[in-house]
Amino acid sequence: MKKNFRSHALALWDRGGMLVVFVLLFAGCALLIDNFAGPINLMEGLPLSISTRAMVCCTMLFCLASGAFDLSVGSVVACSGVVMAVVTNACLKGGSGQALALACGIAVGLASGALVGFANGVIIAKAKINALITTLATMQIVRGFAYIVADGKAVGIGAESFFQLGSSRLLRIPVPVWIAVACLVVFGLLIARTTYGRNTLAIGGNEEAARLAGIPVDRIRILIFTVQGLMAAFAGIVLAARMSSGQPTSQQGFELEVISACVLGGVSLSGGIGTIGNVVAGVLIMGTVQNAMQLKNVPPFYQYVANGLILLAAVLLDRFKQSQAERR
Amino acid sequence: MTDMVANLVPSPYLEFAGIGKEFPGVRALDRVSFAVDEGEVRALIGENGAGKSTLLKILSGVYRPTVGEVRIDGVPLPGGGTAGALAAGVAVIYQELQLVPELTVAENLFLGHLPARAGVVKRRELREKALQHLAILGEAIDPDCRVSRLSIGQRQMVEIAKALTRGAKVIAFDEPTSSLSEREVRKLFEIIGQLKRQGCVILYVSHRMEEIFAVCDSVTVFRDGRHVETFPTLEGVTHDRLVQRMVGRDIADVYGYRPHPVGEPLLEVESLTGPGLRAPVSFTLGAGEILGFFGLVGAGRTELLKLLFGATRATGGTIRLAGQECRIRSPRDAIRQGIAFCPEDRKDEGIVPVLSVQENLNLTARLGPGHSFLIDLTWERENAQEQVARLAVKTPSLGQLIRNLSGGNQQKVILARWLCQDLRVVLLDEPTRGIDVGAKSEIYSIIHDLAAKGYGVVVVSSDLPEVLGIADRIAVMSGGRLAGFVDRAEATEEALLKLALPTA
Numbered sequence: 142m143k144k145n146f147r148s149h150a151l152a153l154w155d156r157g158g159m160l161v162v163f164v165l166l167f168a169g170c171a172l173l174i175d176n177f178a179g180p181i182n183l184m185e186g187l188p189l190s191i192s193t194r195a196m197v198c199c200t201m202l203f204c205l206a207s208g209a210f211d212l213s214v215g216s217v218v219a220c221s222g223v224v225m226a227v228v229t230n231a232c233l234k235g236g237s238g239q240a241l242a243l244a245c246g247i248a249v250g251l252a253s254g255a256l257v258g259f260a261n262g263v264i265i266a267k268a269k270i271n272a273l274i275t276t277l278a279t280m281q282i283v284r285g286f287a288y289i290v291a292d293g294k295a296v297g298i299g300a301e302s303f304f305q306l307g308s309s310r311l312l313r314i315p316v317p318v319w320i321a322v323a324c325l326v327v328f329g330l331l332i333a334r335t336t337y338g339r340n341t342l343a344i345g346g347n348e349e350a351a352r353l354a355g356i357p358v359d360r361i362r363i364l365i366f367t368v369q370g371l372m373a374a375f376a377g378i379v380l381a382a383r384m385s386s387g388q389p390t391s392q393q394g395f396e397l398e399v400i401s402a403c404v405l406g407g408v409s410l411s412g413g414i415g416t417i418g419n420v421v422a423g424v425l426i427m428g429t430v431q432n433a434m435q436l437k438n439v440p441p442f443y444q445y446v447a448n449g450l451i452l453l454a455a456v457l458l459d460r461f462k463q464s465q466a467e468r469r
Numbered sequence: 470m471t472d473m474v475a476n477l478v479p480s481p482y483l484e485f486a487g488i489g490k491e492f493p494g495v496r497a498l499d500r501v502s503f504a505v506d507e508g509e510v511r512a513l514i515g516e517n518g519a520g521k522s523t524l525l526k527i528l529s530g531v532y533r534p535t536v537g538e539v540r541i542d543g544v545p546l547p548g549g550g551t552a553g554a555l556a557a558g559v560a561v562i563y564q565e566l567q568l569v570p571e572l573t574v575a576e577n578l579f580l581g582h583l584p585a586r587a588g589v590v591k592r593r594e595l596r597e598k599a600l601q602h603l604a605i606l607g608e609a610i611d612p613d614c615r616v617s618r619l620s621i622g623q624r625q626m627v628e629i630a631k632a633l634t635r636g637a638k639v640i641a642f643d644e645p646t647s648s649l650s651e652r653e654v655r656k657l658f659e660i661i662g663q664l665k666r667q668g669c670v671i672l673y674v675s676h677r678m679e680e681i682f683a684v685c686d687s688v689t690v691f692r693d694g695r696h697v698e699t700f701p702t703l704e705g706v707t708h709d710r711l712v713q714r715m716v717g718r719d720i721a722d723v724y725g726y727r728p729h730p731v732g733e734p735l736l737e738v739e740s741l742t743g744p745g746l747r748a749p750v751s752f753t754l755g756a757g758e759i760l761g762f763f764g765l766v767g768a769g770r771t772e773l774l775k776l777l778f779g780a781t782r783a784t785g786g787t788i789r790l791a792g793q794e795c796r797i798r799s800p801r802d803a804i805r806q807g808i809a810f811c812p813e814d815r816k817d818e819g820i821v822p823v824l825s826v827q828e829n830l831n832l833t834a835r836l837g838p839g840h841s842f843l844i845d846l847t848w849e850r851e852n853a854q855e856q857v858a859r860l861a862v863k864t865p866s867l868g869q870l871i872r873n874l875s876g877g878n879q880q881k882v883i884l885a886r887w888l889c890q891d892l893r894v895v896l897l898d899e900p901t902r903g904i905d906v907g908a909k910s911e912i913y914s915i916i917h918d919l920a921a922k923g924y925g926v927v928v929v930s931s932d933l934p935e936v937l938g939i940a941d942r943i944a945v946m947s948g949g950r951l952a953g954f955v956d957r958a959e960a961t962e963e964a965l966l967k968l969a970l971p972t973a
Contacts (some may be wrong), residue, residue, distance in 0.1 A: 267868035334844050336835055343832055353818055354781060354832040354886065355804040380887035 191428035208412025215395030221374035225250030226387030258370020262363035307382030329417030345412025515691030516905030530554035560632030577600035622653030724938030732756035742788035744770025747949030761940030807893035879907025
C-alpha cells in the first residue's frame with residue numbers, strides 16, 4: 142500500500158511536478174517581492190521577457206526529443222533581425238512602399254533562418270556529423286554573418302508600422318506574448334497528436350528501431366532543424382519589432398537558456414521524452430527566477446551565476462529521473 | 470532437496486541464505502536458499518522474470534537483498550556495493566560485457582589498479598602481467614590490442630581474465646554464449662572446466678539446455694522468484710524434466726509444426742549482392758512457406774535480411790514479389806511492398822525503450838495508408854488492445870514503458886507492430902533469442918499462423934533444433950554465401966552443420 146502510494150507519487154511528479162514547483166515559486170515571489178504581482182509585471186514584464194524564449198523552446202523541444210540539440214538558435218535570432226532590417230531598408234530606399242518593403246524583409250529574414258536550419262539538418266542527418274559540432278560551427282558562422290551584414294552596429298528599421306507588431310496589445314497583453322502562446326499551442330498539438338511529433342520521439346528513443354519501423358529518419362531530422370531555424374528567425378523578427386532594430390550583438394547565450402529551460406521542465410537530453418507541458422513549466426520557472434532577480438535589482442554578474450545554477454539543477458534533475466526510471 | 474545438499478558437505482563455499490528482494494509492487498525473489506561448492510559448475514535456469522538476473526545482481530552487490538544474506542566461505546557478503554563484492558572475490562560476467570572499448574586489453578585487465586609509480590603507468594610491467602594472465606586461459610591475444618578490435622568471443626576471454634586478475638573465486642556467467650560462434654563456445658567451455666579444476670565456484674545462467682548438459686554439474690531451477698528444485702547431479706535428468714520444472718507444466722511439442730500447403734512462388738531473389746554477402750544469393754520463397762536460414766554467426770544471414778528489407782542497399786540483383794520486380798531502397802519501400810522485419814537485436818534495433826507499449830506497437834501502422842498526419846488516438850488504442858489480446862502480451866497496461874516488459878513480451882509487441890499491416894513476406898531474425906521456453910512456443914505458433922495466412926516467412930536462427938523444428942525448408946549460409954538448401958524431410962543436424970561450416 143505504502144509502496145503503491147510511492148510509485149503513484151513518482152508518476153504524478155513525472156507528469157506535473159515542475160508545474161507545482163512553478164506555482165510554489167510564483168506564490169513565493171508574489172509574497173516576497175513588491176512589484177512582482179502587480180498588473181504591469183504580470184501582464185507585460187514577465188510574459189514579454191520570456192516570449193522569445195518560449196517560441197524557440199517550442200522547436201527546441203523537437204530537437205531535444207529527437208536526441209539532438211541546436212546551438213545556432215541565438216545567432217539565428219540575431220541574424221534574422223538584422224537581415225530583415227537591412228532588406229527592408231534597402232527596399233525602402235529602392236522606392237517601394239512600406240508594406241511591400243516589410244513583406245520582403247520578413248520573407249528574406251525567415252528564409253535565412255530556414256536555410257541555416259536546413260543546412261544544420263542536412264549535415265547532421267546525411268553527413269552524420271554530430272549536432273554539437275555542426276551547430277557550434279553554424280552558430281559562429283551565422284553570428285559572424287550577422288555582424289557583416291549589419292556592419293557591426295544595430296540597424297534601425299525605417300518602417301514605423303512594423304513596430305506595431307512589437308508594441309500593440311490585445312486584451313491588454315502585448316502581441317508577442319499572444320504569438321508565443323499560439324506557438325506553444327500549435328507545437329503542443331504537433332508533438333502529441335501528429336505523426337511528425339510521435340516519429341520525432343521514436344527517433345530520439347531509438348533511431349535504428351525507428352528506421353527499421355519505416356520512419357523516414359533523415360527526412361524528419363532535416364525537417365526538425367529547418368522548422369527550428371524558421372522559428373528562431375520568426376522569433377528574431379518579432380524581437381526586432383520590439384527593439385525597433387536588428388541587433389547583431391543580441392541573444393548571446395540564448396541557445397543555452399532555451400536548452401536549459403526545456404531540460405528544467407523535464408524534456409530529456411538523451412531524447413525520446415518531452416511534452417509541451419515540460420516546455421511551459423521550464424520556461425515559466427526560469428522566467429520567474431530571472432524576473433524576480435531583475436525586480437530585486439540583483440546585479441547582472443550574480444544573475445549569470447544564478448542562470449548557471451539553474452542549468453546545473455536542470456541536468457541533475459534529468460539524471461536523477463533517469464536513474465529512478467532505471468531502478469523501477 | 471536443497472537442505473540435503475547443504476548438509477552433505479560441511480561448508481559450502483557459496484551460500485544463498487533466505488534471499489528475498491522486493492521492488493515496488495514486485496517480489497523479484499522470495500526467500501531463495503541454496504549452496505554451491507568449490508569446483509562446482511551450477512546452472513541457474515528459469516523463464517525470464519524467474520529471478521536469476523536479480524540473484525546475480527545481489528551477488529555482485531548491485532542490489533541489496535530485502536532479507537537474507539549471501540555467504541562466501543561462511544562470511545556474509547559485505548555491503549558497499551560492487552566494490553565490496555569484488556573484494557570478496559565475486560565476478561559476474563554479463564551478457565553486455567563491461568570493457569572499455571578504446572583501451573587496450575592490458576589496460577582493461579588492470580582497470581582501476583594499473584601498476585604505476587607516482588601516477589605514471591609502468592607499461593612493461595603491465596604488459597607482462599597481462600601476458601601471464603592471458604596465458605593462463607591459453608589465449609593468444611595481444612595485450613596491446615584495443616578491445617574494440619577483438620571479436621565478441623575474445624572480449625569475453627578478456628573479461629574472464631579480468632575477473633581472475635582480481636582473484637575472483639566465484640564467477641557467474643549471464644547468458645555467456647548468446648553472441649559466440651560454435652568454436653568460441655567450445656573454447657569457453659574448456660576455460661570453465663579449467664576454472665572448475667582450480668576450485669572456482671561457477672554459476673552459469675543460460676536458456677540453452679544443451680549447453681547446460683554439456684558444461685554444468687548441477688542445476689537449480691527458479692520459477693516466479695522462487696527456488697523450485699536443485700538437481701545435485703544431471704545424471705538421469707532429462708531436458709523435458711528441466712523444462713517442465715521451469716514452466717511448471719508440460720510443453721508437449723515446443724515447435725508445434727503442422728504440415729501446410731505451400732503456394733505459388735511469392736518472393737524471388739536473383740543474384741542479390743550487397744554488403745555482407747561474398748557471392749550473389751538467389752532463392753525463392755513460396756506463399757505460406759516457412760524458410761529457415763541456418764548458419765554460424767557472421768555467415769551473412771542478418772546482412773541478407775537487411776538487404777531484402779532495404780536497411781542496407783543492394784549493389785546488384787533483382788527481387789520479385791508475386792512476379793513483379795520491385796526496387797527496395799529503404800525500409801519504407803519494403804514496408805510498402807508488404808515486407809516486415811523483426812531485427813535480431815531487440816534492444817538496439819527493435820524497441821523504443823522510453824515509449825509505451827501502445828506507441829511501440831503503432832509505430833509503423835500510423836504511417837500506412839488510411840492514416841493522416843493527425844494521430845487517431847482511438848484507433849491506436851483499439852489496435853493496441855486487439856493485438857495485445859491476440860498475442861497474449863503480458864503488460865500491466867498499454868501505457869507501460871516497453872523496457873519494463875520481459876524479452877518475450879517485447880518481441881511479441883514488435884511482431885504485433887507488423888501484424889495489423891497488409892503483409893506478404895515476414896523476415897524474422899533470431900526471433901526467440903534470449904526468450905524463455907514458454908514465450909518461445911507462443912512465438913512459434915505466431916509464425917505458423919503467419920504462414921497459414923499465406924505469407925512467406927523467413928526465419929533466421931542459430932539454434933539448430935529450432936530451425937529443424939519450425940521450417941519447411943532450410944537454407945544454409947556460410948561465410949557470406951548461400952551454401953545450400955535442405956528440405957524438412959532430409960534435414961538433420963549433421964546435414965546442416967556440414968553445410969554451415971566453412972570449407973577450407
